[in-house]
Amino acid sequence: MNAIEIKHLRKEYKDVVAVEDLSLSVKEGEIFALLGVNGAGKTTTIKMLSTLSRPTSGDALIYGKSVVTEADAVKGLLDVSTQETAVARKLTVSENIDFYAALNDLSAQETKDVKQRCYEVFGLDAVKDKTAAKLSGGWQRKLSIALALVSKPKVLFLDEPTLGLDVLARRELWKAISAMKGEMTIILTTHYMEEAEALSDRIGVMAGGKLLFVGTKEEMFAFSGKQNVEDAFIEIVSGGKV
Amino acid sequence: MKRLFALIKRNLKEILRDPLSLIFMLAMPLLMEVLFYFIFHNMTAQFEMKYLAPGIVVFAQAFLSLFAGILISLDRGSAFLTRLYVSRAKAPEFILGYALSLLPIALAQSILFFLVGGLIDHSMFSVGMIYGILLSLVPSFFFIGMGILLGSLCNEKSIGGVASILIMGQSLLSGMWFPPEGLGEGMLIAMRVLPFKNATDLLQGGFLGYESVLTGFWRPLLILLGYAVAVFVVAVVVFKRKMQEK
Numbered sequence: 001m002n003a004i005e006i007k008h009l010r011k012e013y014k015d016v017v018a019v020e021d022l023s024l025s026v027k028e029g030e031i032f033a034l035l036g037v038n039g040a041g042k043t044t045t046i047k048m049l050s051t052l053s054r055p056t057s058g059d060a061l062i063y064g065k066s067v068v069t070e071a072d073a074v075k076g077l078l079d080v081s082t083q084e085t086a087v088a089r090k091l092t093v094s095e096n097i098d099f100y101a102a103l104n105d106l107s108a109q110e111t112k113d114v115k116q117r118c119y120e121v122f123g124l125d126a127v128k129d130k131t132a133a134k135l136s137g138g139w140q141r142k143l144s145i146a147l148a149l150v151s152k153p154k155v156l157f158l159d160e161p162t163l164g165l166d167v168l169a170r171r172e173l174w175k176a177i178s179a180m181k182g183e184m185t186i187i188l189t190t191h192y193m194e195e196a197e198a199l200s201d202r203i204g205v206m207a208g209g210k211l212l213f214v215g216t217k218e219e220m221f222a223f224s225g226k227q228n229v230e231d232a233f234i235e236i237v238s239g240g241k242v
Numbered sequence: 243m244k245r246l247f248a249l250i251k252r253n254l255k256e257i258l259r260d261p262l263s264l265i266f267m268l269a270m271p272l273l274m275e276v277l278f279y280f281i282f283h284n285m286t287a288q289f290e291m292k293y294l295a296p297g298i299v300v301f302a303q304a305f306l307s308l309f310a311g312i313l314i315s316l317d318r319g320s321a322f323l324t325r326l327y328v329s330r331a332k333a334p335e336f337i338l339g340y341a342l343s344l345l346p347i348a349l350a351q352s353i354l355f356f357l358v359g360g361l362i363d364h365s366m367f368s369v370g371m372i373y374g375i376l377l378s379l380v381p382s383f384f385f386i387g388m389g390i391l392l393g394s395l396c397n398e399k400s401i402g403g404v405a406s407i408l409i410m411g412q413s414l415l416s417g418m419w420f421p422p423e424g425l426g427e428g429m430l431i432a433m434r435v436l437p438f439k440n441a442t443d444l445l446q447g448g449f450l451g452y453e454s455v456l457t458g459f460w461r462p463l464l465i466l467l468g469y470a471v472a473v474f475v476v477a478v479v480v481f482k483r484k485m486q487e488k
Contacts, residue, residue: 050328051328052327052328075328075329075330076330078328079325079328079329080324080325080328082321082324082325083321084319084320084321085320085321086320086321086322086324086325087320087322088252088256088322089256089316089320089322090255090256090259090260091252091255091256095252095255099248099251099252102244102245102247102248103245103248103249103326103329103330103331104329104330105244105245105330131259147325151329
């Protein structure tokens, strides 16, 4: 079953076409990585799919619901963790989870269970009584992504989740994201090739608002004639000029 | 309802856990109330507690705009609000969540400054004090609405400067620090049509009684309600538009 069906999606800002004729399907439970250089249209695509920005034309269906005409229904199906950390700064880690659970209408028992799960998957029990503002960047990002477990979305958008983190924090976050695999469909945008390689089932490559390639890592190697994701990405994006 | 309570509780905690908000919304006005009374009350009637306390209540409420604005601009800037926007919560719940979290603070300000006024000047303790406290909710709607509007328009760097213009306006145009009679005609007209002096007049009248119910009560009440409704309508429109721009 497809979790996401994108049909000829297009977004224009005045005289700039940010996303052009994007069509794509993502299967339920899949981790799909969207790769692209700056300005490729990755974040704009995420914004349209998560109802934060209205497409100029085209449509996308999240579990059969249109992001254009059924935005409210779509919102109940997804969660977004943006490039910036999205947590309540002066609440503790535990209070952040409680708050997010209440926003998602969870019962007291459900809240207790999901909090335990967040502690297990992300190791947040070590900092549960610290306010979010006092956490390091890595812990804040972990909390931000952990909150996605609370809302139990069917589709989770992770927009450059490890941007700016040190290598250790990045690896810990990879482990946590991998642990979420199968619980939800995850769309991941990233600049890090090794991140896409380590986490994703399939990879999409965008440049200049267009989707240039979609497939598995092996298909990407075959398509580009290269033997690692970074070389293959450069080959596809530059058309062999770099 | 559960979502709304969660938002109110979260916003209240965010504001009250910022020591600066407690200093500016409660401690500083309280200090001003006590100091100005003891220094000036024998020199001019303006600083007798029955006039000073209602003025201090409205002055302190102007800081609600600043701290509501800071909270919203930080939420917008940090992507926290973006995340909430794609949650099950709806835009009216966000706005009510911000507004209702500030009302208890407005009420606490009013009770504190009237009670301290009463402890200093025992003649303050009367049924008028209850009217004054209840009427103080009216200007608080205006200042909270302004906070939501400014927080939706400004970023976290500019909100302080913009909100301080409002606080300055409340301070200079409320008529609480100096008698307005000596000012020019233009200033008097501005005081009459802007919400600041009307807010002070409404509370002082509620507390002391009105010479004329029409001009002392209904006129400032309707002017303030008009501003509060207008500001809230604009704030809701701007807030929703800014969220969609995300």
